[in-house]
Amino acid sequence: MTHFAIICPAVTGHLNPMFALGRELQRRGHRVTFIGVLDAQSTTLAAGLEFRAIAESEYPLGAMPKLSAQLGELSGLPALRHAFSDFQQWNAVLLRDAPGAIQEAGVEALLVDQVIPVRETLAEFLDMPLIEVCNALILNPDDTIPPFFTTWSYNPAGWARLRNLAAYLLFGRIAGPIEKVNEEYRRQWKLPLHSSSNERFSPLAIVSQQPAEFEFPRKTLPDYFHFTGPYHDSTGRVSVDFPYEKLTGQPLIYASMGTIQNRLVEVFHTIASACVGLDAQLVISLGGSGSPESLQGLPGNPLVVGYAPQLELLKKATLTITHAGMNTTLECLTNGVPMVAIPITHDQPGVAARITWTGAGELVPLSQLSVPRLRGAIQQVLTQESYKKNATRLQEAIRRAGGVSRAADIPLLSLSENFCHC
Structure with a gap:
C-alpha cells in the first residue's frame, strides 16, 4: 500500500477529477490524503478521502468563496493577473506548510496538479516521487502550441511560432512573482536553481485527462506523458435537486x-x-x-x-x-x-x-x-x-483512452518500477 497526497487548487474544476483519481487509488487499497485549505475539507471528506489542513491563518474557512466571487467578476488578462496574484501567496504558504503536513501524515508519494508551479520544488525537497496530473490544459512548453490563454488555433508556420513565443514571454512576466517565490525556497532549501523550464516538470510520470485527440499536435512530450481521458464521476459530489x-x-x-x-x-x-x-x-x-x-x-x-x-x-x-x-x-x-x-x-x-x-x-x-x-x-x-x-x-x-482506471495504473506502475512502494 502506498500513501498518496493530493495537492490541487480548492476549486471544483480541479477537485472533482482529483477526487475521482484518489478514490480509484483508494479502491485499490491505497491511502489518499488531500493537503489543502479548510474550504476543501467538507468536500474531501464527502468524497471519502482523508484531509490535512494547511495555511489556516491565510485561508480561514470561507476564504475561497470570497476569492472566487472577486475573480468571477473579471475576464481575460485582468482575471489571469488577479488569479496569479492570489496564487503567489498560495504557493508561498504551500511551500511553507505542506512539507510538515506531508511528513506528519506519513505520505510516500505526491499527486500534484500541474497548475501548481512549485510542485517539483516541493517533491525535490521532500525527496518524494512526483506524479503530475493535468486537470487543465497541458503546460509542457512547446513553441508550436499557442499559449493556453489564447483562442489561437494550431498553425505550424514560422510566423505563428514567433507569435506564440511573444505571448509566452508575456505570460512569463505575469507568472514571474511566483517563480521568485520558487527560487527563494530553492535557495533556502539548498536546491539547485532551475536552468530550463523542463526541470519544473515531473521526471517520473505526467497524466492528462484530455484524450490525445483533443490536443493540438505535439512533438516534444516526454515518453512518460500519458493521455488517459477524463476521470470524473458523481460519487462524492453534492446532491443537487432539479425540477x-x-x-x-x-x-x-x-x-x-x-x-x-x-x-x-x-x-x-x-x-x-x-x-x-x-x-x-x-x-x-x-x-x-x-x-x-x-x-x-x-x-x-x-x-x-x-x-x-x-x-x-x-x-x-x-x-x-x-x-x-x-x-x-x-x-x-x-x-x-x-x-x-x-x-x-x-x-x-x-x-x-x-x-x-x-x-x-x-x-x-x-x-x-x-x-x-x-x-x-x-x-x-x-x-x-x-x-x-x-x-x-x-x-x-x-x-478508448482508459479514463480513471488507466490514470490510476500509471502512478502505481511508475512507483513499482522506480521505488517498489506498491
Whole structure:
C-alpha cells in the first residue's frame, strides 16, 4: 500500500477529477490524503478521502468563496493577473506548510496538479516521487502550441511560432512573482536553481485527462506523458435537486458558465435572448453565482437553477453553451454533446480553440459576444451534422483512452518500477 497526497487548487474544476483519481487509488487499497485549505475539507471528506489542513491563518474557512466571487467578476488578462496574484501567496504558504503536513501524515508519494508551479520544488525537497496530473490544459512548453490563454488555433508556420513565443514571454512576466517565490525556497532549501523550464516538470510520470485527440499536435512530450481521458464521476459530489418535471421534452440546450467565471450577468441575458424562438428548451445553471430569482424575466423564459446536476443533464442535452472549462468540456464530449464556447479567462480560451479545431463546436469570443453572433453559432451547431459527428468521434476516443482506471495504473506502475512502494 502506498500513501498518496493530493495537492490541487480548492476549486471544483480541479477537485472533482482529483477526487475521482484518489478514490480509484483508494479502491485499490491505497491511502489518499488531500493537503489543502479548510474550504476543501467538507468536500474531501464527502468524497471519502482523508484531509490535512494547511495555511489556516491565510485561508480561514470561507476564504475561497470570497476569492472566487472577486475573480468571477473579471475576464481575460485582468482575471489571469488577479488569479496569479492570489496564487503567489498560495504557493508561498504551500511551500511553507505542506512539507510538515506531508511528513506528519506519513505520505510516500505526491499527486500534484500541474497548475501548481512549485510542485517539483516541493517533491525535490521532500525527496518524494512526483506524479503530475493535468486537470487543465497541458503546460509542457512547446513553441508550436499557442499559449493556453489564447483562442489561437494550431498553425505550424514560422510566423505563428514567433507569435506564440511573444505571448509566452508575456505570460512569463505575469507568472514571474511566483517563480521568485520558487527560487527563494530553492535557495533556502539548498536546491539547485532551475536552468530550463523542463526541470519544473515531473521526471517520473505526467497524466492528462484530455484524450490525445483533443490536443493540438505535439512533438516534444516526454515518453512518460500519458493521455488517459477524463476521470470524473458523481460519487462524492453534492446532491443537487432539479425540477425534472419542468423539462418539456424539446431538444435541451444546457448553459453553464462554470462555478467561478459566472458572475458576468449580461452573458446569461445574451444566452437567453439568443435562444428565443428556437425549437428547444434552455436550461441555465448559475453555478452558485446567484439565485434563480435574480434572473427572473429572462427572454424566452428559460429554466434557471442555482446549481444543476450536470452529469445527468448532459445525458439529455442536444447542445451545451459553456465557458469552455476543461471539466465541463470533457463531460460534454463524454456524452457526445457538441458545444458553443464563450471562454472567459485562464485556460478556457485554449480549450475553446480545441473545441473548434476538432469540429466539436463553435467559439464566440467574449469581446465579440452579441445576440446575433451567438444565435448564429447556436443554429449552426444545432443544424449541421458534422458537429455531432465530431463530438461522437471524441466520445469514442475518450472511451478508448482508459479514463480513471488507466490514470490510476500509471502512478502505481511508475512507483513499482522506480521505488517498489506498491
